Amino acid sequence: MSAPRLTHPALRKEIIATACRMNGLGINQGKSGNLSHRVPEGFLVTPTGMDYDTLKPSDIVPMGFDGSHGGARLPSSEWRFHRDILQARPEVNAVIHTHAMFATTLACLGREIPAFHYMVAVAGGDSIRCASYATFGTEQLSRHAVRALEGRKACLLANHGMIAIGDTLKSALALAVEVETLAAMYWRALQVGAPTILDPAEMARVIEKFRTYGQQRSSAGMGQPSKSRRS
Numbered sequence: 001m002s003a004p005r006l007t008h009p010a011l012r013k014e015i016i017a018t019a020c021r022m023n024g025l026g027i028n029q030g031k032s033g034n035l036s037h038r039v040p041e042g043f044l045v046t047p048t049g050m051d052y053d054t055l056k057p058s059d060i061v062p063m064g065f066d067g068s069h070g071g072a073r074l075p076s077s078e079w080r081f082h083r084d085i086l087q088a089r090p091e092v093n094a095v096i097h098t099h100a101m102f103a104t105t106l107a108c109l110g111r112e113i114p115a116f117h118y119m120v121a122v123a124g125g126d127s128i129r130c131a132s133y134a135t136f137g138t139e140q141l142s143r144h145a146v147r148a149l150e151g152r153k154a155c156l157l158a159n160h161g162m163i164a165i166g167d168t169l170k171s172a173l174a175l176a177v178e179v180e181t182l183a184a185m186y187w188r189a190l191q192v193g194a195p196t197i198l199d200p201a202e203m204a205r206v207i208e209k210f211r212t213y214g215q216q217r218s219s220a221g222m223g224q225p226s227k228s229r230r231s
């Protein structure tokens with residue numbers, strides 16, 4: 001292969017590294033997840049049906065917001081919700097989608113994650129919503145996802161998986177891990193009984209505290225508390 005000049009080589013490598021890390025962290029199954037990052041011309045997205053550990057920078061697909069794509073590979077079948085989220089949310093640069101075990105288990109029950117734990121606020125509100133079901137890859141699924149993400153940085157997708165967004169791939173990945181941890185805790189709590197749900201006033205206090213911490217520890221981005229936030 002000749003080596004045409006690739007756009008955004010460092011970002012392509014970071015997308016691949018993040019995709020591999022997603023599987024290493026156990027928050028994705030096989031090649032089912034996908035991720036994207038905004039660029040000035042549109043966005044870059046992982047290709048459809050390829051194992052992450054075989055990906056080369058040239059396999060990452062450049063796309064325009066009109067749905068056009070370049071490069072040698074076809075984009076992820078879920079490119080529509082990546083595009084629509086990036087279009088609807090100018091503060092967001094990175095979108096991560098996985099079929100993480102516990103988040104997907106709750107999503108298959110059509111359950112959102114309520115404020116059973118104060119850390120639910122890392123996703124931006126007093127719940128992590130579950131978007132209604134629609135066939136994968138469709139505009140309908142994309143519309144449901146954008147709506148479930150209103151005022152939030154993560155959501156579940158009914159009978160499907162989850163989405164986490166952020167200003168960087170790093171912050172989106174950290175949030176995806178947090179959502180999966182919360183889903184696992186909530187699932188476990190449900191096995192024993194009915195978890196106590198924190199009231200909206202308390203969650204509003206937590207959300208406000210997280211906002212302040214996010215500014216002091218800027219690395220996590222988007223007002224999201226950093227790793228050291230846990231008491």
Ligand SMILES: [Zn+2]
Pocket residue numbers: 032033078097098099136160161
């Ligand atoms: Zn999926």
